[in-house]
Amino acid sequence: MRRVVVLGGGHSKFCFNSPKTSVEMLSEVAMDAIRESSLEARDIQAINVGNVLGDFAEGQGMVQSFFANDIGCFNVPATRFEGACASGSIALRDAFIWVASGYYDIVLVGGVERATAMGTALATRTFAMFGDSRYEFPTGFTFPAAFGLLAHLYAHRYRIPLERLKEQMAAVSVQSHEYAMKNPHAQIHKQLSKEEVLKSFMVTTPIQLHDACPFSDGAAAVVLASEEVAKKLTNQPVYISGIGQTSSGKLSSQYQYLPRLRARELAAEQAYRMAGLTPQDIDVCELHDCFSIAAIIAAEGLGLFEFGTAGEAWERGETRLGGKIPINMSGGLKAKGHPIGATGVSQAYELTRQLRGQLVEQGRQVDEAKHALMDTLGGDGVLVSIIFSAA
Amino acid sequence: MEYKVIFKDYNKALKRNKLLGLKCNDCGTVTCPPMMVCQECAGTNQEVVELSGKGQVLTFTTSYLNSEGRENELPITIVMVQLDEGPWIMGNLDDVDPKRVNMKLIGKRVGLGHRVFPGDRYSAGEAARPVFSYIEQIENV
Numbered sequence A: 001m002r003r004v005v006v007l008g009g010g011h012s013k014f015c016f017n018s019p020k021t022s023v024e025m026l027s028e029v030a031m032d033a034i035r036e037s038s039l040e041a042r043d044i045q046a047i048n049v050g051n052v053l054g055d056f057a058e059g060q061g062m063v064q065s066f067f068a069n070d071i072g073c074f075n076v077p078a079t080r081f082e083g084a085c086a087s088g089s090i091a092l093r094d095a096f097i098w099v100a101s102g103y104y105d106i107v108l109v110g111g112v113e114r115a116t117a118m119g120t121a122l123a124t125r126t127f128a129m130f131g132d133s134r135y136e137f138p139t140g141f142t143f144p145a146a147f148g149l150l151a152h153l154y155a156h157r158y159r160i161p162l163e164r165l166k167e168q169m170a171a172v173s174v175q176s177h178e179y180a181m182k183n184p185h186a187q188i189h190k191q192l193s194k195e196e197v198l199k200s201f202m203v204t205t206p207i208q209l210h211d212a213c214p215f216s217d218g219a220a221a222v223v224l225a226s227e228e229v230a231k232k233l234t235n236q237p238v239y240i241s242g243i244g245q246t247s248s249g250k251l252s253s254q255y256q257y258l259p260r261l262r263a264r265e266l267a268a269e270q271a272y273r274m275a276g277l278t279p280q281d282i283d284v285c286e287l288h289d290c291f292s293i294a295a296i297i298a299a300e301g302l303g304l305f306e307f308g309t310a311g312e313a314w315e316r317g318e319t320r321l322g323g324k325i326p327i328n329m330s331g332g333l334k335a336k337g338h339p340i341g342a343t344g345v346s347q348a349y350e351l352t353r354q355l356r357g358q359l360v361e362q363g364r365q366v367d368e369a370k371h372a373l374m375d376t377l378g379g380d381g382v383l384v385s386i387i388f389s390a391a
Numbered sequence B: 001m002e003y004k005v006i007f008k009d010y011n012k013a014l015k016r017n018k019l020l021g022l023k024c025n026d027c028g029t030v031t032c033p034p035m036m037v038c039q040e041c042a043g044t045n046q047e048v049v050e051l052s053g054k055g056q057v058l059t060f061t062t063s064y065l066n067s068e069g070r071e072n073e074l075p076i077t078i079v080m081v082q083l084d085e086g087p088w089i090m091g092n093l094d095d096v097d098p099k100r101v102n103m104k105l106i107g108k109r110v111g112l113g114h115r116v117f118p119g120d121r122y123s124a125g126e127a128a129r130p131v132f133s134y135i136e137q138i139e140n141v
């Protein structure tokens, strides 16, 4: 297997009500990624794209072929990946495998979503399609509801009074808003206080509006290349050193293991083993904080904190810049935004920049970061862990 | 290989307040909602069983947000129940004001009823869902 490098990247500003179509958003970031890689569109041998709801949002399926044509990647094989909120991540992992295997030398990975075009009611309906449609959706089950169920189960399992857990959850959201202020691509640039979180609209108990990420529009892209090709193009290679992907079934079928997500733990294990690293080696992490409680559950599942303790870690500042393990220095899904097809690619873009030391001016650079971990959760059932290394 | 219980049959039974599951003849695990295989050992040596529909609440959420076309159901309490036979199943909770449920709900004994979600434009038809209500402890002692 060959070593694979992340070359250039492109990232749109995440936003509400994008004036641009999915094809336009994706084309712009893809061109940025190709240019930053010192390549031309004709150098791209294959394209992988994460996009989930283009069909519902714009009546546009198969966005991958139309955007490939728009940027001059004429007749290049382009494939769409669907794994709900982890779509961009499975597109990235698959591209890694193609390059590592030797079949392609240069693959473009993109992700795009324009969810806000649907409006909240239809967006909520379509997002609920990533739970079980026959046995669980009929109860009124939605994604916020999944994490409402997990939050109460978490409080009960680890014997944390709900009021305490709510404060810990608020600390997660407050921190994300703070770092998003420093990220020019973030959807939300607004300080948030613990009091504001706890006073916000109740979505589904105990999840309040500010425990939840927004609906978002946006796109991101990166170029992957073999080490041999990359050496001619960059003197700051960032390697993909470990990958993991797993799946799981409907929430009730994960039964005794909950509120832990077994599939995440297995995906992370794959990535750590492949990279020859442990959680202690990770310098910076972008994880899937679609809800504040989801961030707490993720940090534990990735082995960054003991089970039942991640909320306290956020409160103590261990997840901040300079803390034990800086998490979501981008502002996370909560405040950077969560255009679901693009999210995994955005995480990769972000961590690549962390490992190259390019975020100093933005005031959110983790000093001398060598290894970075990304974690993405798609619906009930797609978990991806990818580790990036600076050498 | 065919399913022993497909959704159509599960749904038909639930509409008569009967809950169908699958008991594994190899490891004894009961799987519900039904799958192709045993949810523990992945074996296919299973028989169809009717479950008691009784169990205890493990967790809950009261939703104030719902999908297009279902706003009239709000607020609604969703529960995860561990059935006496072992499996976990998602349903709703009756007889309680959704706005008043709290952590004390966890551990409460409940029994099965049902209500039919008539379906929407994406759901390919109706679906009965379990609706639980409190039962007296004494029933099971």
Ligand SMILES: [Zn+2]
Pocket: B024, B025, B026, B027, B028, B029, B038, B039, B040, B041, B042, B043
């Ligand atoms: Zn079995």
